[in-house]
Amino acid sequence: xxxxxxxxxxxxxxxxxxxxxxxxxxxxxxxxxxxxxxxxxxxxxxxxxxxxxxxxxxxxxxxxxxxxxxxxxxxxxxxxxxxxxxxxxxxxxxxxxxxxxxxxxxxxxxxxxxxxxxxxxxxxxxxxxxxxxxxxxxxxxxxxxxxxxxxxxxxxxxxxxxxxxxxxxxxxxxxxxxxxxxxxxxxxxxxxxxxxxxxxxxxxxxxxxxxxxxxxxxxxxxxxxxxxxxxxxxxxxxxxxxxxxxxxxxxxxxxx
Amino acid sequence: xxxxxxxxxxxxxxxxxxxxxxxxxxxxxxxxxxxxxxxxxxxxxxxxxxxxxxxxxxxxxxxxxxxxxxxxxxxxxxxxxxxxxxxxxxxxxxxxxxxxxxxxxxxxxxxxxxxxxxxxxxxxxxxxxxxxxxxxxxxxxxxxxxxxxxxxxxxxxxxxxxxxxxxxxxxxxxxxxxxxxxxxxxxxxxxxxxxxxxxxxxxxxxxxxxxxxxxxxxxxxxxxxxxxxxxxxxxxxxxxxxxxxxx
Ligand SMILES: Nc1ncnc2c1ncn2[C@@H]1O[C@H](COP(=O)(O)OP(=O)(O)OP(=O)(O)O)[C@@H](O)[C@H]1O
Ligand SMILES: [Mg+2]
Numbered sequence: 001x002x003x004x005x006x007x008x009x010x011x012x013x014x015x016x017x018x019x020x021x022x023x024x025x026x027x028x029x030x031x032x033x034x035x036x037x038x039x040x041x042x043x044x045x046x047x048x049x050x051x052x053x054x055x056x057x058x059x060x061x062x063x064x065x066x067x068x069x070x071x072x073x074x075x076x077x078x079x080x081x082x083x084x085x086x087x088x089x090x091x092x093x094x095x096x097x098x099x100x101x102x103x104x105x106x107x108x109x110x111x112x113x114x115x116x117x118x119x120x121x122x123x124x125x126x127x128x129x130x131x132x133x134x135x136x137x138x139x140x141x142x143x144x145x146x147x148x149x150x151x152x153x154x155x156x157x158x159x160x161x162x163x164x165x166x167x168x169x170x171x172x173x174x175x176x177x178x179x180x181x182x183x184x185x186x187x188x189x190x191x192x193x194x195x196x197x198x199x200x201x202x203x204x205x206x207x208x209x210x211x212x213x214x215x216x217x218x219x220x221x222x223x224x225x226x227x228x229x230x231x232x233x234x235x236x237x238x239x240x241x242x243x244x245x246x247x248x249x250x251x252x253x254x255x256x
Numbered sequence: 257x258x259x260x261x262x263x264x265x266x267x268x269x270x271x272x273x274x275x276x277x278x279x280x281x282x283x284x285x286x287x288x289x290x291x292x293x294x295x296x297x298x299x300x301x302x303x304x305x306x307x308x309x310x311x312x313x314x315x316x317x318x319x320x321x322x323x324x325x326x327x328x329x330x331x332x333x334x335x336x337x338x339x340x341x342x343x344x345x346x347x348x349x350x351x352x353x354x355x356x357x358x359x360x361x362x363x364x365x366x367x368x369x370x371x372x373x374x375x376x377x378x379x380x381x382x383x384x385x386x387x388x389x390x391x392x393x394x395x396x397x398x399x400x401x402x403x404x405x406x407x408x409x410x411x412x413x414x415x416x417x418x419x420x421x422x423x424x425x426x427x428x429x430x431x432x433x434x435x436x437x438x439x440x441x442x443x444x445x446x447x448x449x450x451x452x453x454x455x456x457x458x459x460x461x462x463x464x465x466x467x468x469x470x471x472x473x474x475x476x477x478x479x480x481x482x483x484x485x486x487x488x489x490x491x492x493x494x495x496x497x498x499x500x501x502x503x
Contacts, residue, residue: 122347125342125347126342126344129306129340129344130338130340130344130346132304133333133337133338134333134358134362135331135333135362137330
């Protein structure tokens with residue numbers, strides 16, 4: 001029993017320690033944004049890798065999510081005879097919850113794991129050391145642009161997800177199931193308030209930072225060769241999914 | 257120029273460097289030899305602060321760099337170029353981008369001048385200009401090594417650290433690289449520390465040879481002195497004898 005508690009305590013301390021190390025890593029990465037050389041080109045390159053290249057997958061998942069919401073919403077609302085509320089139901093679910101969370105999980109699966117693998121390989125093949133010896137700070141050259149790209153790209157991708165989802169709900173609810181088009185949009189306009197939208201934006205910003213922070217951190221501290229890279233990549237996907245859902249709960253309770 | 261004093265470094269309880277004392281004189285090429293896994297690369301990394309020792313000092317011009325802050329290290333590293341054992345080429349940049357990288361980061365040369373110098377270095381390494389557009393993943397082992405050499409030498413630094421500059425090259429290319437190293441050395445008089453197994457060729461380019469064995473420098477001197485060094489460990493190593501006594 002005592003050893004069990006001991007082990008538990010040790011594990012807990014390790015988690016707290018890693019969380020602290022990640023916070024410092026984040027602060028250093030963000031602070032380097034304001035130190036020359038500024039490297040706007042590197043930020044653009046990362047925006048392409050993390051943002052632009054995730055667009056297709058976001059379009060697809062957004063459309064299907066909206067269609068499912070349209071279908072489920074329609075059958076649930078019909079029981080109460082309030083199909084006209086479909087537009088607001090779809091929009092609110094997307095803007096407040098599904099958009100930020102699903103976008104974040106898709107970006108983390110697609111770009112987060114790739115970022116960890118990329119940085120992890122740079123670590124084990126001494127490319128990060130090589131940057132250091134050329135008097136280039138690898139935190140600034142490699143990590144900072146990815147963090148910035150995450151902060152910019154994830155909210156924008158979330159907005160795309162929301163819009164496409166709303167259109168997907170429209171396709172199912174209005175075009176296929178016959179809800180009136182006017183009701184779909186006017187319900188939406190009346191029920192969505194700025195707080196909903198701001199909440200969604202805040203969530204996606206937090207998720208964006210979280211995904212890239214976890215991905216960069218895990219890659220940066222990769223050890224033990226190729227096996228270490230695969231372990232780090234794995235940890236990135238699991239840890240960012242957990243953190244996204246945990247943050248989601250915290251932020252939702254905050255914006256209720 | 258560089259003075260290593262009582263340097264000790266362990267990894268997970270295994271003592272790799274166990275009190276290294278070595279001086280790397282200005283303007284000379286010092287070669288470190290020793291068996292695979294004795295810690296030659298580890299030693300080299302201490303000279304630019306990539307690894308921190310458990311104890312001991314590394315003095316560069318009299319200053320102990322093991323106590324340097326990040327900013328001081330960054331300043332110090334502008335005087336160095338390092339050839340990593342594995343090349344450490346950037347996967348995301350093509351050959352041109354890799355060789356041009358230190359010039360773009362450390363100097364204010366015009367793009368035309370950078371181009372000229374990069375192609376000059378490619379030519380020196382007997383690499384054709386079309387290689388410039390290839391990515392590291394598309395190169396052979398020996399080509400990678402030569403690109404990495406070009407990237408280190410183009411920096412024309414005060415101090416170059418070469419970790420196995422010719423391993424994986426064919427014999428003519430090995431001679432070319434050694435010739436190039438000694439020629440550029442004569443021209444610019446840089447200080448170098450080199451890890452190499454190519455005995456006896458490496459003796460021709462070195463001013464000083466040091467042998468690392470079980471965490472210590474067991475022999476040190478001019479190439480001729482090392483070649484007739486009395487220690488049987490040194491003798492059997494440079495003769496390439498199979499070592500049955502080793503644990
Ligand atoms: N980052 C590290 N973490 C743990 N152990 C390490 C690390 N770097 C080196 N070692 C260990 O230190 C020892 C010396 O390694 P090093 O790479 O310096 O050998 P070497 O003399 O350069 O060998 P080779 O000629 O094969 O390149 C090895 O036992 C290696 O396992
Ligand atoms: Mg080595």
